[in-house]
Amino acid sequence: MTGTPLPFIDAAPPGAKLVAITGAAGEIGTSMAAHLASRYRLRLIYNRSVPEIVAGAVAESRATGLPVPIPGGHEVATADVSDLDQVTEAIRGTDAILHLAAVPSVRAPWEAVLSANLIGCYTAYEGAVRAGVPRVVFASSNHASGFYERDGLPTGPDLPVRPDGYYGVSKVFGEALGRYYAEGRGLAVICLRIGSFQPRPRDKRQLSTWLSHRDMAQLAWRSIETPVTFGIFYGISGNTRRYWDITSACEVLGYVPEDDGETFAAEFDPASA
Amino acid sequence: MTGTPLPFIDAAPPGAKLVAITGAAGEIGTSMAAHLASRYRLRLIYNRSVPEIVAGAVAESRATGLPVPIPGGHEVATADVSDLDQVTEAIRGTDAILHLAAVPSVRAPWEAVLSANLIGCYTAYEGAVRAGVPRVVFASSNHASGFYERDGLPTGPDLPVRPDGYYGVSKVFGEALGRYYAEGRGLAVICLRIGSFQPRPRDKRQLSTWLSHRDMAQLAWRSIETPVTFGIFYGISGNTRRYWDITSACEVLGYVPEDDGETFAAEFDPASA
Numbered sequence: 001m002t003g004t005p006l007p008f009i010d011a012a013p014p015g016a017k018l019v020a021i022t023g024a025a026g027e028i029g030t031s032m033a034a035h036l037a038s039r040y041r042l043r044l045i046y047n048r049s050v051p052e053i054v055a056g057a058v059a060e061s062r063a064t065g066l067p068v069p070i071p072g073g074h075e076v077a078t079a080d081v082s083d084l085d086q087v088t089e090a091i092r093g094t095d096a097i098l099h100l101a102a103v104p105s106v107r108a109p110w111e112a113v114l115s116a117n118l119i120g121c122y123t124a125y126e127g128a129v130r131a132g133v134p135r136v137v138f139a140s141s142n143h144a145s146g147f148y149e150r151d152g153l154p155t156g157p158d159l160p161v162r163p164d165g166y167y168g169v170s171k172v173f174g175e176a177l178g179r180y181y182a183e184g185r186g187l188a189v190i191c192l193r194i195g196s197f198q199p200r201p202r203d204k205r206q207l208s209t210w211l212s213h214r215d216m217a218q219l220a221w222r223s224i225e226t227p228v229t230f231g232i233f234y235g236i237s238g239n240t241r242r243y244w245d246i247t248s249a250c251e252v253l254g255y256v257p258e259d260d261g262e263t264f265a266a267e268f269d270p271a272s273a
Numbered sequence: 274m275t276g277t278p279l280p281f282i283d284a285a286p287p288g289a290k291l292v293a294i295t296g297a298a299g300e301i302g303t304s305m306a307a308h309l310a311s312r313y314r315l316r317l318i319y320n321r322s323v324p325e326i327v328a329g330a331v332a333e334s335r336a337t338g339l340p341v342p343i344p345g346g347h348e349v350a351t352a353d354v355s356d357l358d359q360v361t362e363a364i365r366g367t368d369a370i371l372h373l374a375a376v377p378s379v380r381a382p383w384e385a386v387l388s389a390n391l392i393g394c395y396t397a398y399e400g401a402v403r404a405g406v407p408r409v410v411f412a413s414s415n416h417a418s419g420f421y422e423r424d425g426l427p428t429g430p431d432l433p434v435r436p437d438g439y440y441g442v443s444k445v446f447g448e449a450l451g452r453y454y455a456e457g458r459g460l461a462v463i464c465l466r467i468g469s470f471q472p473r474p475r476d477k478r479q480l481s482t483w484l485s486h487r488d489m490a491q492l493a494w495r496s497i498e499t500p501v502t503f504g505i506f507y508g509i510s511g512n513t514r515r516y517w518d519i520t521s522a523c524e525v526l527g528y529v530p531e532d533d534g535e536t537f538a539a540e541f542d543p544a545s546a
Contacts, residue, residue, distance in 0.1 A: 110395060110399070114391075114392070114395075118387075118391065118446075119387070122383060122387075126383070144449075147452075147456045147457070158433055160431050160452075160505075161449050161452065162452060162456060163449050163450075163452065163453045164453065164456075164457060165453065165457065166450075166453070168453065169446070169449050169450045169453050172445070172446070172449040173442070173445070173446045173449065176434050176436050176442050176445040176446065176449075177436075177439075177442045179420075179433075179434065179435055179436065180436045180437065180438065180439070180441065180442050183420045183435060183437075184420070184437060184438065232433075
């Protein structure tokens with residue numbers, strides 16, 4: 001297939017790594033596709049929700065069970081994230097997986113979390129091992145430690161976990177399972193405890209917890225490029241008011257955040273102006 | 274039902290708390306029934322494996338869906354630990370749950386761990402909340418941190434987890450889920466990272482990792498009686514050669530181990546004699 005690049009993503013540079021993105025239709029997935037397309041060849045993995053612009057290619061992939069090229073050097077594929085065989089085939093041949101597919105709601109019920117987040121995390125790691133994909137970047141969450149924030153306490157990635165719901169528990173599980181796969185199965189796993197992923201802070205809290213789209217993209221590519229084989233890092237912008245420790249993200253991954261929620265302080269905290 | 278106490282357990286004292294033991298047919302469950310019967314009324318919960326001596330009572334419970342008294346003031350009940358409704362009914366009316374039911378093998382495959390250990394842990398906590406049971410003592414495992422031992426490193430309960438298999442990951446999950454239920458749902462949860470539960474050490478390693486039956490029983494009843502509402506503790510005897518930190522078990526739970534693997538040192542480590 002040839003043609004002009006998709007309007008929503010750039011063309012990949014020649015010889016770029018092929019990176020699979022699960023949950024490509026989600027809020028973070030859509031943004032990461034746009035931000036990472038000029039750095040990597042992307043294989044966007046969809047399930048039920050599919051953007052209209054790639055609907056034809058996705059339907060073809062669903063029918064054949066094979067990835068289908070789209071303009072710009074990228075590909076689409078399909079998989080139900082709770083199905084190990086589907087995931088294994090969808091990621092086969094890629095150099096890394098950005099694993100975003102999950103129920104995203106902090107208040108999601110147990111059954112939904114069990115299927116999409118717990119089983120869906122096993123399939124990503126186990127599928128990677130079976131398909132020979134060497135690295136997974138796992139979208140963990142600040143809700144793995146949510147009760148520190150509720151108690152007004154700062155947190156770092158090495159403190160005991162304090163999840164604030166099934167969603168948060170599923171992220172702790174994904175981190176622990178990832179560490180087993182890293183230490184016991186030869187897979188590299190980087191876990192990013194994503195903060196408030198938004199175009200800009202929406203309230204006073206997010207002056208502290210904001211993760212800008214471009215800073216998330218930087219964390220994603222640094223997690224793909226690092227030689228480190230396991231780590232848990234908070235993923236937020238360089239917010240002046242942050243209470244989650246990003247020191248290790250900066251020192252270990254080389255993360256240099258470009259944004260700071262403080263830019264928007266006057267809007268949500270007039271007293272600080 | 275009246276009669277003499279079962280040969281394998283003592284009669285409960287009058288007015289004792291009623292404590293449910295899941296996995297009552299297992300190695301730890303069988304021993305805990307014997308050790309705790311003189312302190313508590315016990316409700317022994319079985320599934321597929323049932324001791325001959327209570328087979329009739331268990332069959333009656335399975336038929337009626339209700340607990341059935343056995344001699345000594347104790348009871349039996351039945352539940353598939355992966356079935357929330359069954360677990361909820363089986364534990365209803367008890368004062369605490371000693372949750373031992375799980376696939377016990379460190380090398381258990383994913384599917385078995387998913388059903389018995391992950392879902393089976395959710396059913397214990399959620400069932401407790403639904404049935405109004407205020408406290409769960411969760412049988413975690415040293416395999417939540419197994420890679421420290423493989424690397425020759427000491428471990429304490431507050432260090433980042435390093436599970437060495439799906440089994441160990443399931444124990445990390447049970448601890449994290451327990452912490453959420455403790456902090457978010459009003460359930461008290463004590464997690465015991467059980468070492469080498471044996472009548473006596475079987476090899477040189479177990480001089481360090483041994484947990485005697487009576488020390489496990491003490492940890493269990495202290496975890497039931499403590500006012501503490503969440504904690505993770507290593508469960509081993511007072512072994513001179515230990516490399517898992519039991520300071521917090523002693524200080525927080527009041528644990529005073531009675532045994533020390535060193536008693537058997539000459540047998541497994543002649544050089545030390």
